[in-house]
Structure formats: structure tokens, C-alpha cells
Amino acid sequence: MPVRGWIEIDERYCKGCELCLNACPQSVLSLDMDRLTPKGYHPAQLSADGCTGCAICAIVCPEAAITVYREVSTRRARSIAA
Amino acid sequence: MPVRGWIEIDERYCKGCELCLNACPQSVLSLDMDRLTPKGYHPAQLSADGCTGCAICAIVCPEAAITVYREVSTRRARSIAA
Amino acid sequence: MQTEIVIAGFGGQGILFAGQVLAYAAMDSGKEVTWIPSYGPEMRGGTANCTVIIADEEIGSPLVRNPKGVIALNLPSFDRYESLVVPGGILIVNASLVNRAVQRKDLKSILVPANEIAESLGDKRLATMILAGALLVYLPVLPVEAVEKALRDHLPERHRKLLPLNFKALRTGADFALKATLSPLSSQN
Amino acid sequence: MQTEIVIAGFGGQGILFAGQVLAYAAMDSGKEVTWIPSYGPEMRGGTANCTVIIADEEIGSPLVRNPKGVIALNLPSFDRYESLVVPGGILIVNASLVNRAVQRKDLKSILVPANEIAESLGDKRLATMILAGALLVYLPVLPVEAVEKALRDHLPERHRKLLPLNFKALRTGADFALKATLSPLSSQN
Amino acid sequence: MTRQLLKGNEALAEAAIRAGVEAYFGYPITPQTEVLEYFSKRMPELGRTFLQAESEVAAINMVYGAACTGTRVMSSSSSPGVSLMMEGISYIAGTEVPLVLVDVMRGGPGLGNIAPSQGDYNQIVHGGGHGDYKPIVLAPASVQETIDFMDLAFDLAEKYRAIVVVLMDGNIGQMMEPAELPPMRPVVRSEPDWAVTGAKGRERRILSSIYIQPEEEEIVNIRLLKRWNQIEANEVRFKEYFVDDAELLVVGFGTAGRISLSAVRAAREEGIRVGLLRPITLSPYPYARIRALAGQIKGMLVVEMNSGQMLDDVIRAASGRVPVEFYGRLGGMVPFPDEVLEEIHRMAAQPASPNGNPRESWMKRLAIIEG
Amino acid sequence: MTRQLLKGNEALAEAAIRAGVEAYFGYPITPQTEVLEYFSKRMPELGRTFLQAESEVAAINMVYGAACTGTRVMSSSSSPGVSLMMEGISYIAGTEVPLVLVDVMRGGPGLGNIAPSQGDYNQIVHGGGHGDYKPIVLAPASVQETIDFMDLAFDLAEKYRAIVVVLMDGNIGQMMEPAELPPMRPVVRSEPDWAVTGAKGRERRILSSIYIQPEEEEIVNIRLLKRWNQIEANEVRFKEYFVDDAELLVVGFGTAGRISLSAVRAAREEGIRVGLLRPITLSPYPYARIRALAGQIKGMLVVEMNSGQMLDDVIRAASGRVPVEFYGRLGGMVPFPDEVLEEIHRMAAQPASPNGNPRESWMKRLAIIEG
């Protein structure tokens, strides 16, 4: 089973360029068409389940707007705790 | 028998640099130590027999000071005349 | 008689073009006119604005401190120009990007959700044209027909297909303005 | 009291250096002095000259129109400076490169075959030093000893081996001058 | 001809084309880039030369080369780019070949900004490249004038084998106004008798700015000076508004002049007897006219978009005969007409002394404005 | 210290070293090359930075970089090379970092020649780079002054975060004279609070000449102006000779000043009451002193090795209170003292009118000279 992850998109930075949407292997990103950032862009959002925390969206984001988190698998969690 | 040739050195141009002396395969050139050009140089001169008119001195002369002549061999003289 | 219009917002909102359309319309209506832009170094999203002056005689300064009409397409422009509109002037605000009300009581103002309307028309670059339609309702320096003619005559060849949309934007803006609550005249709610 | 000396000829004749030696000698003798060069763009064979002014008090202009002493190392310099030497001044001419006589009668002049002498001493760059030796005989602004001391103290390290030759050049020039026909004083032949 | 709505930068390019410019070399820089872009489109259509150079240094030296062939050629740039052209400009001056250069000034010094400015007046009019030379400097104040002055620029440059700079602030380049273009002139390829074109059937020609003998360089310098005297005698140009009965005179060029015109009109409406002199040639400067007016009026106000660079020339012209005051905005700021009007009010109310320091008193007033 | 026979160019380099210059970037050009060559020898000995740049453009931008770190740094060049530095100089002015630049002028415009000249006065004092800025300009007239002014140059540049140009004609650079060097100052690496050195344990710093908002650029421009007012108030320098009882005043800087001194001395010997003012700061210019002297004397003679560039400043200072005359040689020509003396004779014999055009009347006299 794939790792579970999630992301946060800082709307101060996001310009709705869709590069993250285009890159996300899980296709879990979309633009929020109901909202506008102060600069007038529709920000990206995590809009479906299935994010693996692979950080590919963050790697392609030109605005460094994305923070990525991931559940630690039990084994790794143990090693982190150690 | 090698062709016979001779050269003229225009003293307006010659700066006594010795490049022609150095290059002449027949070693028939020298500086005229008794004369000075208006610029204060001892000019080069043809100072021995044996010039073949090979024009090597002219090829190396940076001042284009040298004119080279050559006797035409009988065969070539004929073809020139024709 | 001289009328000064400032259109101000971000680059990419069609501001400079809308101003030019007004200027063409003015010239073709036999008026004197100047159009002057001012922009930041950014290609997109930076400050962009333009001043259009329409007059009956030779125009001196192409810039004025206190314009008669202002279209503010974003919050910074709104913040800057609200205080500058001449008393009794017109202030048209893009409500999509402005989250506060007009403070001044001595001018006519309308808030138009131009981005939303533009997107509903199909192209967000129409925002300024919508607001221009609204402006001309209350600052009748040019008939809408003259502006439409200017659009028809001067829209670059490659954008010719956008002509109907631009007409629609102008009309939609005008309609919105006619129906809208004009503050402060009929405001206070 | 101010004495001006111009040394003029081609680059590569040791002109600037000879002038500097005079300047050093003057400074070391407690005088005020200026040395100023003027040269063409050529590295060799172009115009080169320098003016040395030796004075008892602060020197104003480092250049003068009519110098007291001139060393002319070639024909163009001779042509140019013959008319400029102050009446009663000294003109030392490099006879090796000048094929005409001095015209002016109101100055002292000597023709010295400096190139030939220099070559006989072994280095043609000594020409100017020879002529300087000659000049100092008739323009005794500095004792030859002071010049020799200046040479000793200021000849660049890498040329130190040329010191004896330079001394010899100075002396030979002086000797030649003493023996030479000074025109016009004893000329006309 | 019909009036068209034209942008200054594009209008001047088209005007140059109609005046027969055969080659353009330039480099992009805001707020001048439309000039280059316009040429990039039009010149190939006409079979003429357009080349985007690798830099302003290269551009001016390409222009230098083309000018040496007797071809009508020009370049354009804005402040930092023009600074890079200084060596080339000096070479062109020394070689005595014609040059037309458009300089659309922006806020400085350094990278500054891209807002309109008049901060390079001194650079262009008084300083610039090394050596003793002076350019003719034309300052348009409207799109129509940019058009008209291009023609004039080429004619003057060729007539005097001189440098002509069309100097404008970014406003003039960026502004759109209705204007009329002249008809297309046929290109006449004449070969001036100094042009370097290949020594076919004639003596070879050399064009160079070297005069290694100072004596020769002095002669060239004097020739340039004498030519300059002619230019000063023949080519001074300016425009006057409401001066006949004026008691106060505003002096301003380019956009500052236009803004002043609005203020002067407003003041006239209030009954203040104020006029405007707008120099068109910043070099040669209308000294004589200003000196003459200095006798007629009670006070002068110089308005500039800089710290008072032309002011010094007005002071020299007025030579103490009338008080001169100054109002300026700097670094890309453009004064509004009301600011100038306020200055006119102030001067009308209490005339200054002729011995004051106009820049200092302006700075004091500014200090108040700045808070 | 003992007197040494020193060449101007080398003396100034050694003086800069003793004043603690830590880095030099330059490019060869006659008649300045000895400065670069001297640094190439001495800086490595001292473990300091010497780099021959690929061009003057690169050199000034290297200096710009080093100056941003708060390091004492300088460059030197001559006329065409200085023209190439104009953009960089304007950037440095806009960034408000200190710059010391030595300019050893030669005959121009263009490639001109390598003879001494003062033809770049306007370029350096009034014009130069784009935008509103002014450099401090020091004009030495002897080898000793070149030495003394290097120290001063660094101090002024750092005190005011300003540009200081040591402006001299080729004569001063090429001449040898006895002079005294100061002792070696220890190099003190202080880090000014604006220097960019890596944000270790402090807020990061940015140095730039961009102020994209005209409002901000205006503030910077005004800051520069105010600083300039301080400089004008504190840093005017000049030297006077025989002025106390003078009826005629000669004004000349650098070599022209020295030559004038010889002429003035000769005239004094003849009993003519003539004095000399030799400006040391060409910018800020000694306006006030000249204005004051204009009240005392009957005539002024400006002597320059150019077409009368400083003349305009003297005229402005004199503001019509006294006749001003001019004598100049151009394009690398150096006047001899007898030429200046003759001018003094002429002026002593028949004073000119204050309203004449000194440049025109000089040109007429020149025309006679030139035949």
C-alpha cells in the first residue's frame, strides 16, 4: 500500500500556474475556481484522496508554495524515534 | 646550375632587422655597416654572389622593401617571349 | 472641456488595451486625446495603469493628479486612487479583487465583480472592458457605439475573433452598472 | 635661475633615460627639477623627446618654448628645435643622422657623430649619453660627476653592467665637444 | 494626410523610415524598446537594414561603421544604454560623420527605474563622451514633434556632419496621441565626398578620429568649434506661449514643458500674466532669447524632471538680471500641473531676489513637501 | 621623509598603496599605463589584489563589486577608457558606494592622441553617466599633489559614499619631479554598516541602484543632493598666488594652472598686478571665492587645455560682474608660458567688456594665430 501524504499550499505564493497539477502522478490537485488570491489567481488545492507525499508537486512549483508531509511507515517511524 | 637572380632593397623601407639575412638560403645578404638610413638603421644589402632569386628574403621582409629579379632560363625565356 | 480617466491594476488585465480603445474612440469622434501608460518591470501581475485624457482643445499635460474617472482593478490601485478622484468624479472598482467598501461620499462609485463576470464570459482578460462599460454609463464622455467602432477598427487582426466577446463585455459592464447600487447616491446599505 | 634642456629624437635612442639621469643629478644636487616626456605611439623609431628643467626655486611650467640647451638626435628634431633654442643657447646635434649644417649664428652648436661613436663603444643606445656629455661641457648646469653619481645610483639593477660604458659615453662626448669645432664661435669652415 | 493615434516611439521610427533612414542598429531597453521592435518589423519589409546588436556598445559602433559609408543610419536607447555609447559617440564626433541618436530617458542614476525622467540633460547636453565636441540636442514634447524632429535630425546631422540627439523622457516615447506622418520620401543614395565606399576609380579615403600630432588635432578641434558657432548662429529653436505680455516666464522642455503649459493656462485663466518658453534645441541653447526675455519679465521659473540641470543654463542666460526659481521632481517622478501652478502662485505673490540660490530654496520647499 | 624623483603616475599608485588601497582593477591605456604597471608589481608583493581587467567596462564593474564589500579599491584610466566606464560610474553613484578613479586625460575626441589635454572637464565635472549625481573632482598640478590627493580622495569617497575622480592631464601623470611620499598607513579593515560581506550573524544586506518606484528613487536622488550640499559647503579647495593686490586674475587648473603660474610670475616681474587662482576641487567648484574676487579685480583670464569648458563655470561665478577672457589650446596642445603672458599683457593694456563673448574673441585671436 502506498504511503499516505498530504500537502499544504501557501496561497500568498501560489499563482495558479498548474505546473503542480500537471506533474502530480496521482492527479490529486486542482485549481480552486471559487477562490481568488489577492493577486487574482485561483490557487491550487489538494482535491482528492491519494496523495503519497512524493513531493513532485513541490519540486516543480516555481513559487516554493508547497509544503509536503507524509505518514511515517511503522518501520521508519521506529527508526526516527530511535 | 642554379638560376641567377638579384634583389633590390629600397632603403626608405629597410630597417635593418636582419630577417632577410637570417632567411636567405644562400647567405648572400648582410647589413651595410658603413651606411645609415634616415631613420638610423644600417640597411641590408646583397653582399655576395649566389643569389638565386628565390624571393625568400622578400617573403620574410616585414617592410616589403625587397624587389626580386631573376634571369629567365632559355626555355622559360622562350615561352615568355611566345 | 477635458475629461481624465485613469485605469489601474495589474499587468495582464487588459488595462493598457482598454485605455487605447477609449483613446481611439475619442480621436475618431474628433476629440483631442492622450493615452499614457505607466507600468512596473513585471510582465505579468505587476502594476499597470494608464491615463487617457479626452479634450476639445490641445492637451497640455498628459497626466493629472485628480482624474474625473478611475477604474481600479485591484486593491493597491483602489487604495491609491480613491482619494485622488476629483470630487463628484466616478470610481469603478473591481469587486473581485477588492475586499473593502468605498469610503468617500463625494463621488459616484460602483463595485463590479469583473473577474467573475469575465470568467463567465470566457476570458479573464475581459475584466477591464467590463469595467470600462460600467464607467461610460456614468461618465458619458464617449457613446458606447464609438467605443465599439474603435474596437472594430483597431483590435489587432489576430484578436479579431474576440470582437463579439469584447462587445459583450462592454454591454455587460454597462448593464451591471445601470442595475447596480450606485454609492453613495443610493447607498448607505 | 632656471635652465631648460630638451633632448629630442627617435624612440630607442635612450633619450628619456638620459633626461632622467640629468634630473636625478639635479635633484641630488639640491636643485628643483622637472622631467617631462613626449612621445609618439610607436615603440621604436617614433618621435621621442623630453624636457628637463633645472632651477633654484619651485618650477611653474614644466615646458618652455625656448629652451637653453637642445640635443637633437635626428633630422626632424634638428629641423624643429634649431629655431627654438634661446639666443645664446646650446645646440648639440647628432651628426650621424643629420646631413645639414646649423644655420643659426646666435647660438653655440656642435655636431657629434654620436651613432658612430656609440657603435664603436659597443651599444648604439649610448648615443644620447655621448651627446649629453657634450652638452654639459657648454651648459655647465651640473658637474659631470653629479651625472655619474646619478647613473650609479639610478641605473636599473639589470643594466648595472652598462655603468662603465655609460661613464665612457659621457666622457667621450665631453672630450669630443672640447676638441670639436664650436660653431659659429670658431666655425665658418 | 490623416491623423492617426500613434505612440511616440513607433511614430518616430516610422518618421525616420519616411525620412529615408536606411539602417538601424539598436538594443532593447525600456522605455525605448518599441523603437527597435518597430524597425524590426518595417525595415525588412522595405529591404532596409535592421540589426539587433549584442549591446549598446556594439550598436553605436555599427552605426559608426554605417555612417562612414554615407548611409542614413540611426540608433536609439535609454539612459544606461546611452552611457555605454559614450566612447562611440566621441569617436563619431572626432571622425565628423553624421549621427542621429534617440535617447528616451528613464529614472536614474544606475539601473534606477523605467519611469520617465529628464535626469540625463547634463550628460547629453554638456558632458557625455570625452573630448571637445558638442551634439545638437532636440527635445520634442509631443508625438507630432517626435515625427517632425526626425526629419530635422537627419538633415542637421548631415548638413553639419554632426551628432544629433533627439532627447525625450519616457513619457514622450510611451504616450499615444493623434499625429500626422509625412509622406514617404524616396531614398536618395548620395555619396558624400568623404564617404568610405571602396576606392573605385578615385583616391582612397580614410575616416578616423586619430590625429596623433596634437597640432593636427587642434586644427580638427577648431574646425569643430567653428562649425558649432555656425550651428549656434543658425539652429536655435524654441516655442513660446503667452510671452508677449508676460511678467513671469516658465522655462521647461519636453514633458515638463507640456505640464507647465497646463499650469500656465490655468494661471492665465486666473489672470496671472505668465508665459512659457519651451526650448526645442537644448543644444544650441536659446541663451539669447532667454537673455532678452530676462529684461522684460520679473521672474523666471525653471521646471524640470531632474535636480535642475537646465537651470544652470537658464541662470547663465539670465546672468543675474532677473530672479530665477526652480521646481523639479526627480528619479522618474513627473510633476502634476497643480504643482507647477502652485509655484506660479507663489512667485506671483512674492518675487524672489535675483541673488538667491534657486536650487537651495527649492530643496527647502521640497523638504517641507517631503515632511 | 626624503624627496624622491617620482613620476606622477607611479607616485599616485604608491600613494594609494600607502593610503591602504587593497584592490586595483584597471586596463592599460596611455598616458595612464604606468599606474597599472606599478600596481601589478607592488600589490602582489603586499598580498593585495591587482587584476588587469579585460576592458574598462569590466574594470569599473569589478571596482563596483569590491567597493560593495567596503574594501578600499580604485581604478585608473584615460579619456576613451573613462567614457567606457560611464554606465558603471552611474551605477556606483546610484548604489552610494565609494569610488576613487584616476583619469589621466589625453587629446580627443575619439581616439585622438596621447598628448596631455584637459578636454574631458565637462565629461567628468558636469556630464558623464546618466542620472542626477555629481562626483567630487580633484585636480592636482604637481607630483606632490597627486600623492597628497590620493589620501584625500579615499577619505572623501568614504566619508560621503561618493565618487572621487582625480582628474589630471597627461603631463601630470608623465612628469617626474622630486616629491615626498607619506609613510605606509596600516590597512584597517573596517566593515561599514552597509557593506555586503555575507550575512553572518546579522540581517542580510542588499546593495543596488534600482529603485523601481519613482517615489523611492526620488528620495534617493534627494539624499544624494543633500549630501552634495554638504560637500559643497565643506570641501571646496583651491590655491591662490599673488591675489591680494591683484587687478587681473588668471584661473587655471592642473598643468594649465602651473603654466599660468610661470606667466604670472613673469608678469609680476614686469610690475603687472596679476594673480592666479588654481581650483583644486573642480567639483565642488570654488564659485563663492571667484564671485568674491570678481568684485575685487578688473578682469579675469581663464586658461585651459580645451575649448573653454571650465570657462562656463567661471562665467557663472562671475555673473557679469567682471570681464572674463579666455585662452586655450586644444586637442593635446599645451600652451607655453609666453602665450599666457601675452594674454596678460593684452588684458593689462585694454580691458575687455563684461558682456563680450570670451570664447568668440579667443577664436578670433586664434584665427590670427592659425593664419
Added chain:
Amino acid sequence: MTTNAPTELVYQRPESFTETVTHYCPGCTHGVAHRLVAEVLDEMALRERTIGVASVGCSVFAYNYFSCDFVEAAHGRAPAMATGIKRVLPDRVVFTYQGDGDLASIGMAEIVHAAGRGENITVIFINNANYGMTGGQMAPTTLPGQKTTSSPYGRDVEQMGFPIRMAELLATLDGAGYIARRSLHDPKNIRQAKKAIRLAFEAQVRGSGFSMVELLSTCPTNWGMTPVEALRWVEERMIPAFPLGDYKTME
């Protein structure tokens, strides 16, 4: 999304970034290049001893986004300015960030000589095949036939010459220590670009001389494309003309 499982932070905005929002157009990969540099500065802990040199181009305000010391150079002269800094502060890390107009057009002499001298600086070179900031004019890197605002009929190589390949050109110089070309058009290439940037900074820290990473980057605005289309254009059009790879490495 919340979870009870232990979580880890996989990616966050680099510390060498400030909080300022960039002025870049949406989707412009200038931002990606910035981020990679910031990440490398973070990872190598260089921020406090790094001095950046911004150039004139769309990245003119780079100094607003990095939290290290910064200067802003004249158009094309960043390598000279960086030289001035590095020579007097040799233990600091100095990098320039330059566009293709800046570096390959007006700044050609300065970049060639910085490389030739083996100047110990790092150059981040953004090749986006045009002049972004001034509105999309032709750059030395513009592709044959490409339309720009100053080559409206497409770049005619007969008149305007051929694209200049800077990595190849600079690699002929002995002073160049590390020179590579990478692309920013997809995650894999972005990762490789970051590695190259790291190698370049490592080269500088080691004192190996001049290092440069050329990055193929998008300009959606002036290319008239969406950001996603622009990535494809890089891949399909630019990479063939500007082959990726290492052009100079230290051995």
C-alpha cells in the same frame, strides 16, 4: 488532512528564501531555478557566507527572494562584479544569476573572461531563448525561425545568426572548472539540475575555478503559451538545440 500516524516533513520552502512573493509570471521556471539554488545553499549551509550577484533581466529582483547578502550588477556585468567581490573576499561564496540576454549577449566579454581567468565563482545561467523582462525580444539563444518581438518574421539565421551555445563555448577555456547544461522542464530534470548546481557550488568551495550551470527555462508569457505548454516546448524544441550534459568536469 489529519492523521494519527507519525508524520514527517518531506519538503518545505528553503530557509535561504525570504518570504517575499516573486514578481515572476505564473509558471515561469525562473522560480524553480531560484528554489534549487536556495536548497543547495541550505544543504551546504552556505547562506551566511554567500554573496549573490543579481543581473538585469526578469531576475533583477532575485535579491528580494534570497536571504543571503546580494548586490545587483549592471546589464551583463555580473561576472565582473562577482570578480571584484571574490577577489577581495576569497573565502566567501559568490554566485551570479544571469539570463541569456544578460550573459550571452551584452555580457559576452565578461563571462568569457571570468571563465578564462578561472574566476572562482558560480554562474547560474537561465537560458529561456529570449529577453523576458523587456517583452520577449530575440536573444543569442533564440532558436532558428523563432518569432520574437524583435524577430517578428522568425529568427533568420542568414541575417541574425545562429543560436550561441554558451556551455560549449566556455568549455573551450582552460579556466573553466565545471560547466553543465540542464533543463527545468520536468521533475527528473529538475533533480538533475539541482545536482549540477550543487556540484558547481562544491567546485567553488573547493577552489576549482569557474563553474556554470546553464538551465533551460520557460518564458510562458513571451512565448505566448501556458506554463505547461512551455515545458513541452523546452523539451521538444530547446533540448535538441541545446543538448543537456556536462561540458567540463574536474578530474
Added chain:
Amino acid sequence: MTTNAPTELVYQRPESFTETVTHYCPGCTHGVAHRLVAEVLDEMALRERTIGVASVGCSVFAYNYFSCDFVEAAHGRAPAMATGIKRVLPDRVVFTYQGDGDLASIGMAEIVHAAGRGENITVIFINNANYGMTGGQMAPTTLPGQKTTSSPYGRDVEQMGFPIRMAELLATLDGAGYIARRSLHDPKNIRQAKKAIRLAFEAQVRGSGFSMVELLSTCPTNWGMTPVEALRWVEERMIPAFPLGDYKTME
């Protein structure tokens, strides 16, 4: 010498030369390079349609020696000036004559871009490993360890970088049509140099784009050698650093 046999003229001063005596130092091979260009102009009968562009360096007065039209460019800018001329007079033959300080130092941007644009001009490039005219300072071509007046301790490659090989560098550019390096140190090489110069002019006449011949040349004065020693130095020291050959040819 007189003879009764029929005689022929084997060599005489080219017609494309004027009668002016050069200002070059005795034995300086600038003169040889000039002569070869003049000979080629004669042979190709180009004199009347050729415009030369002199540069700033010892060859600044080149225009005095050639009997064709000539202009004199600013230091390093000859390729730009030549571009200006060639663009407006495309049927004329335009050549620049530049030294290594001029072309490879200050003029780097202009030469690279002229080559990159495939500018249809011919460049004669005199590499004499220093700045002759200003008294022998270091040039970009100065050899490692070579002492000059601005590298008095010898060129330290760590501080001053490595010699720049222009022929190799320019050959990376697609616009370059013919690029060769030759030497002037002996008769055989001089003959080959002339052939290359001829090929370069032929390339221009054919319209094949940018052509350049780099010529290794002596500077006896600043090298502190006799002219003959200087030839040897070219052969022994310069050729290994600047290999002779064709770097770009048309096929």
C-alpha cells in the same frame, strides 16, 4: 647586378600598399601580415572594392599603408564597425585587422557575436602574446609564466587565468565559416598564412559567412629579443600553446 640574359620580376611590393614607411619596430611581423593581405587583395583584384577596418593596437595606422579605403575603429569594436559597413554595402569586401588585446580582451563580445551572426567579413587577427602598442602588457594570449609589464612576475594562471585560444573558441559557433591559425615565423609558414588569408577572402566573396585567420606574430621590442630570436620564440613557445591548423572550413 646587371645581366644580358632576359630577366623577370619575381617579387615586388604589392600594389595595394601605399609608399608610406611603416611605424613598426624593425623586424616586427605585423609588416609581414600586412604584406600578405596586400598581396591577396592584388591577386584577387579586390583593392577597389575593399574597405579595411583598422583597430587600436600597433596596427592602428594600418590605414596609412594600404591603398584601399579604410576606417579606424574604437578599441575592440572593429567587428561591430565592420558589421555596420558590410550590412549597408554587402557587395563590398570588408576586413578588420586586430591585435590580441583588441580582439581577445576588450573586443571579445564583438568578435564572438560577429562570428555567431556569421557576419560576412574577414578578420585578420594578430596574436603576439601581448599588448604591443601600450608597451608590452599581458594579453589574454600571454603564455603561462610569461613576463610582461603588467605581469612582472610572469603570468600566474591561478590569478590571471589561462591563455585564450580564439580560433578554437570561435570555431564552436555555427556562424563561423572559415577559421584557421597560422604562423609568420618562417617562409614556409608565411606561405601557408597567405593561403589561409586568401581562403578567408574567398569565403567572404562567396558569401560563406565569418572568416578569420589568426596569425602568430612577433613583438621583438616588448619581448626583449632581436627579431630573429623572436621568430624562434614563436616557433618554440607559441605554436605549442596555439596549435596551427584549420578550425573551421566549409564543406
